[in-house]
Every structure is written in C-alpha cells, then in structure tokens.
Amino acid sequence: xxxxxxxxxxxxxxxxxxxxxxxxxxxxxxxxxxxxxxxxxxxxxxxxxxxxxxxxxxxxxxxxxxxxxxxxxxxxxxxxxxxxxxxxxxxxxxxxxxxxxxxxxxxxxxxxxxxxxxxxxxxxxxxxxxxxxxxxxxxxxxxxxxxxxxxxxxxxxxxxxxxxxxxxxxxxxxxxxxxxxxxxxxxxxxxxxxxxxxxxxxxxxxxxxxxxxxxxxxxxxxxxxxxxxxxxxxxxxxxxxxxxxxxxxxxxxxxxxxxxxxxxxxxxxxxxxxxxxx
Ligand code: SPD
Numbered sequence: 001x002x003x004x005x006x007x008x009x010x011x012x013x014x015x016x017x018x019x020x021x022x023x024x025x026x027x028x029x030x031x032x033x034x035x036x037x038x039x040x041x042x043x044x045x046x047x048x049x050x051x052x053x054x055x056x057x058x059x060x061x062x063x064x065x066x067x068x069x070x071x072x073x074x075x076x077x078x079x080x081x082x083x084x085x086x087x088x089x090x091x092x093x094x095x096x097x098x099x100x101x102x103x104x105x106x107x108x109x110x111x112x113x114x115x116x117x118x119x120x121x122x123x124x125x126x127x128x129x130x131x132x133x134x135x136x137x138x139x140x141x142x143x144x145x146x147x148x149x150x151x152x153x154x155x156x157x158x159x160x161x162x163x164x165x166x167x168x169x170x171x172x173x174x175x176x177x178x179x180x181x182x183x184x185x186x187x188x189x190x191x192x193x194x195x196x197x198x199x200x201x202x203x204x205x206x207x208x209x210x211x212x213x214x215x216x217x218x219x220x221x222x223x224x225x226x227x228x229x230x231x232x233x234x235x236x237x238x239x240x241x242x243x244x245x246x247x248x249x250x251x252x253x254x255x256x257x258x259x260x261x262x263x264x265x266x267x268x269x270x271x272x273x274x275x276x277x278x
Pocket of ligand 1: 053054055056064087088089090091092158159160161191226227
C-alpha cells in the first residue's frame with residue numbers, strides 16, 4: 001500500500017496557497033482567541049499555525065525574529081526598556097535579550113496558550129522567555145500600550161495577520177498609543193505583511209504611521225514560509241534614523257542579521273517605493 005501523504009495548506013487568498021508536507025500533527029486546539037495547531041513538517045521542522053496561517057517554523061524563524069528585533073535595537077543607541085506586543089512564541093524576546101543594554105523586556109501576549117505551546121514544541125524559540133530581565137504578561141497588548149505612557153525605549157509589534165485578535169494592531173489609534181507609550185526618543189517596529197499581496201494594507205499602515213511619527217521607514221526580509229516570501233516591517237521613530245543612526249553590531253549571535261543586512265534591508269525595489277508614495 002502507498003503511504004498517504006499529509007499536507008498543510010495555508011490559503012493565503014482566493015488565488016494563492018502555500019503547502020508543506022507534514023509527518024504528523026503534534027497538537028490542535030481552539031483557544032479563547034483562535035485555532036492553534038502545531039505540525040511537524042518534512043522540510044522546515046515544527047510549524048506553528050494560528051487561525052490557519054503560518055506563524056513560524058523551526059527552519060526559517062531566525063530570519064523574521066532577528067529582523068523584527070535587531071533592526072530597531074541597533075537603531076536605538078541605548079534601549080533599556082523594551083516591549084513586545086504579541087510574539088508569544090518568544091522569538092523576538094530571544095533576540096532582544098542578546099542586547100546588553102536591555103534591563104527589562106516585557107512580553108504582552110493576549111493568548112497564553114501560544115506561550116505554553118511554544119515552550120513545549122519550540123524550546124529553541126521560546127528559550128529567551130526565561131531570561132531574568134523578561135516579564136511575561138498574558139494581556140491585551142493594546143490595553144497595555146494605552147496604560148503605559150512614556151515608558152519604553154523600543155516597542156515591537158510581533159502580531160499575527162490583520163484578522164481576528166490582531167485587527168486593532170493595524171490601526172492609526174494604536175500607532176498613536178504606541179507613540180505615547182514611548183519615551184521622547186523611542187521607536188517602534190511592526191510586522192507589516194507582504195508587498196506583493198498586501199499592498200492596500202502596507203499603504204494604509206505606512207500612511208498612518210507617517211501621520212504619527214516624524215521618521216517612518218519600511219524594510220524587507222525574506223521569510224520562505226510567509227506569503228510570497230518577501231516580508232515587510234515598518235519602523236516609526238521619534239528621533240533616531242535606522243540608517244543614519246545605526247549602531248555597530250552588539251552581537252555576533254545571529255544567522256541573518258549583519259550590519260550590511262541592516263543597511264541593505266532599506267534598499268527598496270521600485271515597485272515598493274511607488275507603493276509608499278500612495
Ligand atoms: N503571515 C504570517 C505573519 C506572521 C507574523 N507574526 C509571526 C509571529 C512570529 N513570532
């Protein structure tokens with residue numbers, strides 16, 4: 001008998017899917033906020049899926065987590081207090097605590113089950129959560145930001161896609177609250193989806209962040225398991241510019257991030273530049 005093939009398919013829109021062959025389903029549940037699945041893939045190791053969308057895999061998580069964390073952390077000259085909104089798998093926190101300037105890193109994740117399952121199935125990603133400087137709060141990140149004014153040097157918005165619990169993280173009111181939660185020279189970065197398939201979203205997010213922050217810059221990285229692979233992040237900053245104020249690398253413990261990659265990530269293809277003019 002021919003063994004059956006099991007596949008995970010993310011339906012990215014009506015016309016596009018990504019598929020990964022899987023060895024087995026490790027875990028499935030419906031949390032208070034979303035469906036949560038962990039599967040073992042043949043190509044990329046364990047895969048975390050929320051509401052049917054790829055969140056992270058063992059094999060390519062380093063690209064996303066290093067780029068969402070080290071670009072802002074190497075733009076701010078002395079980030080001591082850092083907040084991650086979302087990011088319950090712990091990958092962004094793992095990268096943040098590589099910076100010796102950090103005294104306190106707060107994780108505000110709405111869904112405690114993401115944290116628990118990441119510790120169980122992705123120990124290499126979640127390991128930063130046990131750093132003594134880290135405080136894990138299972139809470140609504142929007143409320144946390146609204147309730148902490150002028151406190152943070154750097155804020156990362158490591159959200160899911162703009163559906164379900166993350167919708168409010170892609171709104172102008174939220175960016176204003178992030179601005180207010182930052183110190184006078186603070187800066188933030190949000191994951192902002194793919195320039196190939198999320199063009200309207202990128203335009204509106206860029207416009208909204210630009211209307212709040214004096215410095216707004218988009219940069220790119222290449223994440224094989226995300227829709228189209230080309231992924232964007234947008235920085236809003238009160239004072240420091242990610243290219244003019246870039247700091248020398250503070251850690252060699254990276255696989256994607258280097259000083260040259262930091263610089264190059266802001267070199268945008270013409271179609272992305274055009275997008276941002278809109
Ligand atoms: N479509 C994928 C978007 C996922 C962005 N967040 C991933 C969380 C990893 N820490």
